[in-house]
Amino acid sequence: MAQEAFETDFWKDAGRRRVWDDIVPGEPRETIPYVLTLEAIQKYCRAVGENHPLYFDEAYARATPYGGLIAPPSIHILLMFACTPADDWMRSPGTVNAGQSWSYNIPARPGDTITLQARALDKFVKKDRLFVVHDNVFFNQHGKVICSGRGWTIRPM
Amino acid sequence: MTTTYDSIEPGYRIDGPQFPVSRESIRQFCDASLDYNPLHLDDNYMRGDFGKTNFGGIIMHGMNNFGLITRMLTDWAYPLGATHRRLETRWIKPVKPGDVIQPAGTVRSKTKSTKARWVVIDVVVRNQHGEPVATGEAQIEFPPQQTAAGTQGSAGKETQ
Numbered sequence: 001m002a003q004e005a006f007e008t009d010f011w012k013d014a015g016r017r018r019v020w021d022d023i024v025p026g027e028p029r030e031t032i033p034y035v036l037t038l039e040a041i042q043k044y045c046r047a048v049g050e051n052h053p054l055y056f057d058e059a060y061a062r063a064t065p066y067g068g069l070i071a072p073p074s075i076h077i078l079l080m081f082a083c084t085p086a087d088d089w090m091r092s093p094g095t096v097n098a099g100q101s102w103s104y105n106i107p108a109r110p111g112d113t114i115t116l117q118a119r120a121l122d123k124f125v126k127k128d129r130l131f132v133v134h135d136n137v138f139f140n141q142h143g144k145v146i147c148s149g150r151g152w153t154i155r156p157m
Numbered sequence: 158m159t160t161t162y163d164s165i166e167p168g169y170r171i172d173g174p175q176f177p178v179s180r181e182s183i184r185q186f187c188d189a190s191l192d193y194n195p196l197h198l199d200d201n202y203m204r205g206d207f208g209k210t211n212f213g214g215i216i217m218h219g220m221n222n223f224g225l226i227t228r229m230l231t232d233w234a235y236p237l238g239a240t241h242r243r244l245e246t247r248w249i250k251p252v253k254p255g256d257v258i259q260p261a262g263t264v265r266s267k268t269k270s271t272k273a274r275w276v277v278i279d280v281v282v283r284n285q286h287g288e289p290v291a292t293g294e295a296q297i298e299f300p301p302q303q304t305a306a307g308t309q310g311s312a313g314k315e316t317q
Contacts, residue, residue, distance in 0.1 A: 047189035
């Protein structure tokens, strides 16, 4: 499946993105399905030095309880940007990540079509900074939860 | 000694891999994560102030720490037949090109639930000066205790 080219200039759509004032806690965010390729998994692995054969060696992976190649749990780092459109506020330049918590259910696998259900859950002011708490759940094409998590970001002022 | 759930005690240490941070490694993480926030790309932008903070140049993605901690946890858990189930992190200090960071874990506690056994691990990523740049906690799930008749949880099913 052809996927739209990813816009790497985060300034380009900056004017269309919601600022802190516009974000409505509880309101679903627009998301887009994403086909996770082996190439994308391995590119992510190389960037953090992941070299486990479960991510690279099909014959090895098939002989394990996983039954085939998988993605590392932290693949949601990629999925967060892959499953959100260019005008999503997570791409606002100056967005600072303050912390994250994630729970893992089943692994994502090469060829999976990943969908995301996401929303801002809360927003607040602390130490003169504008925070948003966002929650996110990633599913595979069978409707099974891959992982779920919350992030705390400081919004640009 | 072979590591098993029973042999793990509070204080047990897990050492993660050293990771040299460079402009190239940060750029590679942009391409791998699709996170092209100018915080990680644009030195001119980063010379400006962010409220009371001035970073003075590009910084590494906080989630690069997260990815390294995950790598440490899964590399430890897979050979034990255990599963990485949860990771919570906070960023303490920015990481910049030239820094060398390394995650480590220390077992805080062990708990048995109805169907599994759990290890709770305090995690920290330190830079080359020994300063924490990220802290957090993780949970690793071990399967139920093995018995002579097989796994306790599945033994019943086999006799049905």
